[in-house]
Amino acid sequence: MSQHKMKTITADGTPCEVLIGWDRPMAGYFLVVERSDCPPDASDDIAYLFDNLRQPFPSAHPRSLGPFLEVLESLGIQLPEPLQHRLTMDRESQVMNQLTYWSPAGEVLPHAPA
Secondary structure, X not given: OEEEEEEEEOOOOOEEEEEEEEEOOOOEEEEEEEEOOOOOOOOHHXXXXXXXXXXXXXXXXXOOOHHHHHHHHHOXXXXXXXXXXXXXXXXXXXXXXXXXXXXXXXXXXXXXXX
């Protein structure tokens, strides 16, 4: 499974972290958008702006990024083109056990942002 994390804000100013990647065993992508400003004991309905496992998609793990790009767009989050490209390569290469941090500008970061 590849995992790509990016801290950003939604269109309404909510700070959040996007976790997106290719899930090789499920043969599809996953997406979780979690609020960064919630207390640890917040309910899932408050803490998560989106979680693919809780959505009524025909498949919780689509083989295309399209459905998740639409979700992110509805939240006012732009997924950088270099990250989109990497996700496509992850699918084509069947990447496993990889974690990458990204800036909203599309730069790979050496470690998790503070």
